[in-house]
Amino acid sequence: MAQFQLKSLRDLFVVVAHPPDPDSQLVIQQFERIGCRTEAAWPIPRDLPPSTDVIVAAIGHDHHKALKTSLKRAGSSRPDVIALADYENPAMLELMLDLEALAVISKPVRPFGILTNLVVARNLSITNKTLLARIRRLESRMEGQKKIAKAKSILMETQAISEKDAYKIIREQAMTKRISIDEMADAVIYAHDLLSGRTNDP
């Protein structure tokens, strides 16, 4: 499993989205001590500063929508969220969950623990991304297996050949045409649908 490299801490760009007050000041100062590039952003901008890695966000109803919007607009470069919380009642916890916060800094802010939260959040984020990529890979592999099975059964039925031979044909054709076995299986399925007059809905 990929792990967060402590050495990369100083490459992080942290945005603190919290009304300016002594607590947010302490947070900014501590991230600066740690050596991260740090910027305050309040009110919450429609677009977060480019290449924001981590956003430390105030939790509250007033600006929740704005925060959600700017996170959504960041798309695939959505930063990791660390919540800066002063209540732990369920209404506030719901907001925090809705932001998919990976760590929480609680108020009143103490410098101790901020580094730990940052490291935990980054590690979770990397783990999540790795797992997601793996799930996508497995899904597409499963999809491919299904297609190959279908293409094989078409060939077995129409050509009256064994499963082994059917696979061999698909593989050889894929090699000659320099395409993947998946793609070849697709071609077989499309061709069959076409010849048998069916639409090629999946």
Added chain:
Amino acid sequence: MASVLQSEPISVGVLFSETGITSVVEKTQRRAVSLAIDEINANGVAGEFELKPVFCDPASDPKRYAAEAERLIAQGVRFIFGCYMSSARRAVLPIVERAGALLFYPTLYEGFEFSANCVYSGAAPNQNSLMLADYASEHFGGRHYFVGSNYVFPYESNRIMRDLLTARGCTVLEERYISLDPSADDVAHIVDEIDRLKPDAVFSTVVGEGAVRLYQQYALQDQTRARSPILSLTTGEPEVEEMGADAAEGHFTCAPYFSSLPGSANQRFVTAYRSVHGAHAPLSACTEAAYFQVYLFAEALRQGGPDHILQNLPVVEFGAPQGRVRVDRSTQHTFLTPRIGRVNASGTFDVVYDHGIPVRPDPYTVEPEESGWSRFVGSLR
């Protein structure tokens, strides 16, 4: 305007161990604080304020440090000078933080800490490990052996040193830990292993009594000792005196201060200290840090009174025995000048490397390499 010495004396806690495993160094820190307070009061360095020391002996036990800190706070003390081991500092800080008091901590440590209620005047890793790694890789071979006392400072120091040496193409043969109060067997086992592995140098983060026993046992192995010098961040004259100069000769320490440094400020300090405690009384970087931080405090006190110490500290620059020092506002750690000394036959250090200018403290550096040199070497002005 108030005239001189009209204010109530300012009580300052002096929290160093007179007994126990780290008393070797802490005794000198206590004496240095005491000396500084006497000088400051005699010369009116703190202006209208007089400093009144309140001494405690926490006996090298973190629980006792906490108890003594509680006692000081209960007496109304708001400023404490003290602590050597990280475990003691961590025990005292929550108490100091709760009370809104201030701890002056005059000891090198492993970094990765900031408390608004602490002023750190010992070296952070970017002010010693980096220079020691450079020196070790240039002057000794590439095979190193690590031994440390079993607590937080050695673990983090070794992590850093391993990174630094590896980046310089060196290898670490073994990384061993022994108890803070090691038995003769523990120490003999380490020395045997070094004898067998024949490293080019031994990086030791063994502290206090343990260091005394390690160097003494090591001295019995003539060949090994000649081949593999011990490199340390902590071993200073107090430890050397305890173990005997003949056991320490030829080994190296990286620190911001050695008593052999030139300069009139150091002359004055050494003379004053030794006139009270003996012509050969040992001094280390921890002793000097304990001394100059009282001066930094006194100057900040003079400038803005007891309620604005932290605001005023970063603007105070003091000609300490090691040279100019100043507290960095952002980290509350101190600009210090790194040096490397080699123990000579008389038990003092010959300076073999001098960084020449104060280095900005960078307590959160994971990799001193990329951030160290160019980014954080800065002169005071």
